Amino acid sequence: GAGVSQSPSNKVTEKGKDVELRCDPISGHTALYWYRQSLGQGLEFLIYFQGNSAPDKSGLPSDRFSAERTGGSVSTLTIQRTQQEDSAVYLCASTPELAGGLETQYFGPGTRLLVL
Amino acid sequence: AQTVTQSQPEMSVQEAETVTLSCTYDTSESDYYLFWYKQPPSRQMILVIRQEAYKQQNATENRFSVNFQKAAKSFSLKISDSQLGDAAMYFCAYRSGGPGNQFYFGTGTSLTVIP
Numbered sequence: 001g002a003g004v005s006q007s008p009s010n011k012v013t014e015k016g017k018d019v020e021l022r023c024d025p026i027s028g029h030t031a032l033y034w035y036r037q038s039l040g041q042g043l044e045f046l047i048y049f050q051g052n053s054a055p056d057k058s059g060l061p062s063d064r065f066s067a068e069r070t071g072g073s074v075s076t077l078t079i080q081r082t083q084q085e086d087s088a089v090y091l092c093a094s095t096p097e098l099a100g101g102l103e104t105q106y107f108g109p110g111t112r113l114l115v116l
Numbered sequence: 117a118q119t120v121t122q123s124q125p126e127m128s129v130q131e132a133e134t135v136t137l138s139c140t141y142d143t144s145e146s147d148y149y150l151f152w153y154k155q156p157p158s159r160q161m162i163l164v165i166r167q168e169a170y171k172q173q174n175a176t177e178n179r180f181s182v183n184f185q186k187a188a189k190s191f192s193l194k195i196s197d198s199q200l201g202d203a204a205m206y207f208c209a210y211r212s213g214g215p216g217n218q219f220y221f222g223t224g225t226s227l228t229v230i231p
Contacts, residue, residue: 033219042122042207042223056218089159104151105219107161 004108006092012114013082021077021111025094032075033095033105034067038088046090049075082115089113118143120210122222129198130230136183137193137225139208146170147213150184150191155224156204164206167191169213195227203229 005024013019025032034046045059049069060066064082069075079086089112093105119142129135141150152164167175167184174182179199183192195202208222 035221042120043219043221045218045220048218059218091159091161093161104163104166105153105161107153110159112159 004092004094004106006090006108006111008111009109010112010114012116014116015084016081018078018080019082019113021079021090021113023075023077023092023094023108025073025075025092026096026106027073029094029096029106030072031095031103032069033093034075034077035091035093036061036088037091037110043091046077079113082113084115087113087115118145118148118210118212118220120208120220120222122206122208122225124225125223126226126228128228128230129195131198131200133198134194134196135198135227137195137206137208137227139191139193139222141189141191141208141210141220143189143210143212145212149211149213150182151209151211151219152180152182152191152193153207153209153221154202154204155207156201161207165193198229200229200231203227 007022030051032049035043047067048056064080067077089110091110092108095103095105121140148169151166154162154164165175165177165180179196181194205224207224210220
């Protein structure tokens with residue numbers, strides 16, 4: 001596709017429910033990142049996928065959060081038993097991961113999650 | 117972990133004037149990259165400018181330029197001839213050299229452009 005897409009754009013859920021957020025990276029991009037952006041805050045790193053390597057899960061805030069990336073493309077971030085403090089915008093980004101670290105991250109429009 | 121600090125939560129500038137957004141970072145590495153991203157109300161993060169740490173020359177992209185002071189670990193963004201469309205959140209980001217590394221973001225500066 002032309003850019004990174006995320007769905008849904010907005011999600012309202014009740015406390016205790018599970019939610020799944022989807023990210024479609026740019027075709028050919030081998031690296032994919034998930035971030036959380038709480039109101040008035042910067043971007044909090046959650047998880048990073050690079051090709052077939054084991055993902056870097058060091059940013060996941062609790063075991064209620066998990067993510068997978070199928071076939072090196074689409075990724076799903078799952079939040080189980082949602083809490084009100086999970087309310088935030090969840091951003092996905094992809095990069096081509098060429099040699100070196102100057103690759104630009106291309107961001108999706110984000111999913112705004114509201115837990116009531 | 118590296119930290120990125122943006123000490124100005126909010127800034128404002130008159131249209132057509134110049135504004136500078138500050139960013140400092142903490143690292144013991146010598147090989148890294150620095151970025152400024154813009155996030156308008158649409159939430160779409162857009163790259164503004166980037167800089168390789170090994171380059172002494174400051175990066176420039178049209179009206180946007182940086183003042184990269186490696187010894188001081190400072191990476192400020194200057195916006196010249198500010199336009200209404202420049203109003204957005206601006207995030208400074210750091211990444212270690214080489215692939216497979218995280219990006220670290222600051223908390224952002226909200227820029228208002230006054231007509």
